[in-house]
Amino acid sequence: MASTSDTSNTSDTPPPTPGPGKKNYPPNPQQTTITVDECFTNFKKYITNERPGLSAFYDDLALREVAKKAKDMAEKLLVKKCGKEIAMQLSLLTLYDIALLLDDSVSMGIEENGERKLTMKDTMKAITEVYDLANDFGLLSVRFFNSDQSFIKVKSKNVYSVWKKCLYGGVTRIGSALSERVLDKYVWAPAGMKKPLLVMTITDGAVEGERSGLLRDVIANCVKRLEDHSHLNANAVSFHFSSVGNDPDAMDFLQKLDNHTTVGKYVDCLDINIKRNDLKEEKWSILPKLLLGALTREWDDRDEEVDVERINESSITKPEVQDEEADEEDDPDDV
Numbered sequence: 001m002a003s004t005s006d007t008s009n010t011s012d013t014p015p016p017t018p019g020p021g022k023k024n025y026p027p028n029p030q031q032t033t034i035t036v037d038e039c040f041t042n043f044k045k046y047i048t049n050e051r052p053g054l055s056a057f058y059d060d061l062a063l064r065e066v067a068k069k070a071k072d073m074a075e076k077l078l079v080k081k082c083g084k085e086i087a088m089q090l091s092l093l094t095l096y097d098i099a100l101l102l103d104d105s106v107s108m109g110i111e112e113n114g115e116r117k118l119t120m121k122d123t124m125k126a127i128t129e130v131y132d133l134a135n136d137f138g139l140l141s142v143r144f145f146n147s148d149q150s151f152i153k154v155k156s157k158n159v160y161s162v163w164k165k166c167l168y169g170g171v172t173r174i175g176s177a178l179s180e181r182v183l184d185k186y187v188w189a190p191a192g193m194k195k196p197l198l199v200m201t202i203t204d205g206a207v208e209g210e211r212s213g214l215l216r217d218v219i220a221n222c223v224k225r226l227e228d229h230s231h232l233n234a235n236a237v238s239f240h241f242s243s244v245g246n247d248p249d250a251m252d253f254l255q256k257l258d259n260h261t262t263v264g265k266y267v268d269c270l271d272i273n274i275k276r277n278d279l280k281e282e283k284w285s286i287l288p289k290l291l292l293g294a295l296t297r298e299w300d301d302r303d304e305e306v307d308v309e310r311i312n313e314s315s316i317t318k319p320e321v322q323d324e325e326a327d328e329e330d331d332p333d334d335v
Contacts, residue, residue, distance in 0.1 A: 033084065034071055034075055034078070034084065035071065036067045038071075039068075039070035039071045039074065039088070039091060040064050040067040042091070042092070043063050043066070043067060043070070043092070043095065044063070046296070047063075050295075050296060050297060051196075051235040051295075052235065053196075053226075053232065053233035053234060053235025053236055054095060054196055054236075056231055056233070056236070057095075057193075057194075057195060057196055057236075058095070066095060070091035070092075070094045070134075071091075072133075073090070073091045073093075073133040073134050074087040074088055074090070075087075076133050077090060077091075082284050083284065086284055086288055089288060089296065089298075090130060090134075090291065090292065091134070092292065092295060092296070093131060093134040093135075093198075093291060093292075094134045094135070095195065095196060096134075096196050097140040097186075097194070097196070097197050098127070098131055098135075098139050098140060098198045098199075098200060099139070099140050099141045099142075099143070099182050099186055099197060099199050099200070100127070100141070100142045100154070100201075100202070101143050101145070101177060101178060101181065101199060101201040101202075102142065102143070102144050102145070102201075102202055103144075103172060103174075103201075103202060103204055103205070104144040104145055104146050104147050104166050104168050104169070104170065105145060105146065105168065105169075105170055105171055105204070105205065106169055106170065107172075107205055107245075107247075108120065108168055108203075108244075108245075109168025109169075110168070111204065111245060112245060115245075116244050116245040117166070117168070119244040120163070120204075120244055121159065123202055123242055123244065123272060123290070124159045124163060125156060125159050126286075126287060127139075127290065127291065128154065128155055128158075128159055129156045130287055130291060131291070132155050132156050137153050138155035138156075138158070139152075139153070139154040139155070140152065140186065140197070141182070141185075141186065143177070143182060144166065144167075144177070144181075145170065145171075145172060145173055145174065145177040145203075146169060146171075146177075147166070147167045147169075149166075149167070170209075171209035172204075172205045172208045172209065173207070173208070173209045173210045174203060174207055174210075174215045175207065175210055175215035175217070175218045176209075176210050178199065178215065178218050178219075179218045182199055183218070183222055187236070188225075193232070193236060196236050196237070197236065197237045197238070198237075198238050198240065198294060199238070199239050199240070200240045200241075200242070200294075201240065201241045201242070202241075202242045202244060203242070203250065203254075204243070204244050204250060205245070205247050205249070206247070206249045206250050206252075206253040207253065215257065216263055219239060219257075220262055220263050222237055223262075223263065234266060237266075238266060238268075238294040238295055239267045240267075240268050240269075240270070240290070240291075240293055240294040241254045241257070241267070241269045242269075242270050242290065243269065243270065243271050243272065244272060251271045254269040255269055257269060266294075267294065268294040268299075269293075270290060272290065289302050
C-alpha cells in the first residue's frame with residue numbers, strides 16, 4: 001500500500017491571500033466549486049470503471065489523502081483557465097508517478113535543422129507544467145535511450161537544464177531502453193512500486209539497433225508479469241509514446257503498437273508537433289490527450305494528430321548510474 005503525504009490546504013475553503021512578494025492570482029468564480037469529496041468520488045469512479053488494479057495502491061483512507069492534493073491541483077488549473085471537467089480529469093495524475101524516457105539518437109539532434117529537439121524540449125515543458133501541480137517533487141525520473149544520465153525530481157524549472165545536457169548519439173533502441181532504464185529500475189526493483197507508473201516516451205523515429213518486435217514484447221512481458229503478481233496487476237504501469245518530427249515510418253510503427261490486439265489497451269501514441277504560437281489557445285485540448293491518453297479510455301480514443309505552433313515551449317545491460325537532481329536554469333526561449 002502506498003503511503004501518501006500532503007502539505008497542501010486540507011480544507012474545502014479557499015486558501016489564504018498570499019503575503020508580500022507572493023504571486024496573487026485573480027479570484028476565479030469556479031475555484032470554490034471543487035471539493036475533496038468530488039475528487040474522492042472522481043477517483044473511486046475512475047478506479048472502479050477503468051483501473052481496478054489501482055486499489056492495490058490506494059485504500060479509501062489513502063485515496064482521500066490524495067484527493068486533497070487533487071483538489072488543490074484542480075483549483076490551480078481553473079485559475080489557469082482550464083475548464084472544470086478537464087481539471088478534474090487532469091487531477092487523476094496525482095495518483096501516478098511519471099518517468100520520462102527521451103530519444104537522444106543522432107537523428108533527434110540533427111534532423112529538420114534541430115527542430116525535433118526543440119519540440120522535445122517544449123513537450124517536456126508542457127508535461128511538467130501540469131505535473132508540477134500533481135506532485136510536489138516533480139517527475140520521478142528522466143532517462144535517455146543511449147546516454148547513462150539519470151535525473152530525478154525534475155520540475156518545469158529544471159527542464160531547460162536537463163534538455164541542454166542531452167548528448168545526441170546512437171540509435172533508437174526504444175524497447176531496450178524502456179526495459180533497462182525504466183522498468184528494471186522502477187517496476188522490478190526489490191523496493192517495489194510506491195505508486196502506479198506512467199511511462200512517457202518522446203521519440204522521432206522507428207526502431208533501429210534492435211529487432212522491430214522487441215518494444216511490443218517488452219510491454220507484453222510487463223503486462224504478464226504484473227498480472228501474475230500476487231499484489232499488483234497490469235493497471236500498475238501505463239505507456240505513452242509521443243512521435244515528433246516528420247518521419248512517417250515512426251508514427252506508423254507506434255500506431256501499430258497502439259492498435260495491437262494484446263498490448264494496445266495499455267498504450268497510447270500521439271503524433272505531436274508542438275509549436276510556439278498556438279498552444280496557448282489550444283492547450284486544454286492538447287495537454288489532456290498528451291497526459292491522459294494512456295490512462296483513460298476517453299482520451300485514448302482521441303487519436304487525432306496534434307499539429308499546433310510550438311509552445312514556449314543492441315541490448316547490453318550497462319552498470320546502474322547514479323541519479324542526479326536536476327539543476328534549475330532559465331530557458332532563454334521563455335524570455
